[in-house]
Amino acid sequence: MTFKFKLLPSLALAAFATTAFADSAIKVDDAYARSTGKHAKAGAAFMMIVNSGDSDDRLIGATSDVAGRVELHTHEVDDNGVAKMIHVEEGFVIPAGATYTLERGGDHVMFMGLNQPFEQDQKIPVTLIFEQAGEVEIEVPVDLDRKGGAHSH
Numbered sequence: 001m002t003f004k005f006k007l008l009p010s011l012a013l014a015a016f017a018t019t020a021f022a023d024s025a026i027k028v029d030d031a032y033a034r035s036t037g038k039h040a041k042a043g044a045a046f047m048m049i050v051n052s053g054d055s056d057d058r059l060i061g062a063t064s065d066v067a068g069r070v071e072l073h074t075h076e077v078d079d080n081g082v083a084k085m086i087h088v089e090e091g092f093v094i095p096a097g098a099t100y101t102l103e104r105g106g107d108h109v110m111f112m113g114l115n116q117p118f119e120q121d122q123k124i125p126v127t128l129i130f131e132q133a134g135e136v137e138i139e140v141p142v143d144l145d146r147k148g149g150a151h152s153h
């Protein structure tokens with residue numbers, strides 16, 4: 001009988017943890033990740049970041065066990081019309097009440113030095129680090145077939 005009593009507190013704790021996460025002003029929708037080819041050493045993740053809070057937040061970094069380094073990147077087209085990726089050290093401002101989109105040809109989370117190439121439907125654990133919301137842990141499904149915008153990575 002005591003067994004049942006011991007079980008209850010941990011269940012209550014788990015429920016609390018879920019609620020705490022749901023209360024965060026930051027929510028991530030429609031995330032997916034991709035890498036190119038079987039020998040890819042790099043990959044990228046794209047997503048929609050929803051800030052339902054009253055104050056601006058800022059995505060300042062990301063970490064993941066799947067890669068040696070994770071950076072926040074954007075694309076810029078230089079004077080010769082060549083698109084290149086830039087490491088955005090100051091991160092991305094997520095305005096209050098707005099949705100900020102990381103998409104192909106634009107801002108993205110970059111994985112460098114992959115431990116192994118991404119496989120279709122694999123879930124990539126990523127911790128996003130926000131100035132206000134702190135660390136937000138997400139799982140990003142790999143979708144190699146997904147079509148991007150006009151630009152490819």
Ligand SMILES: [Cu+2]
Pocket residue numbers: 044073074085108109110
């Ligand atoms: Cu990049």
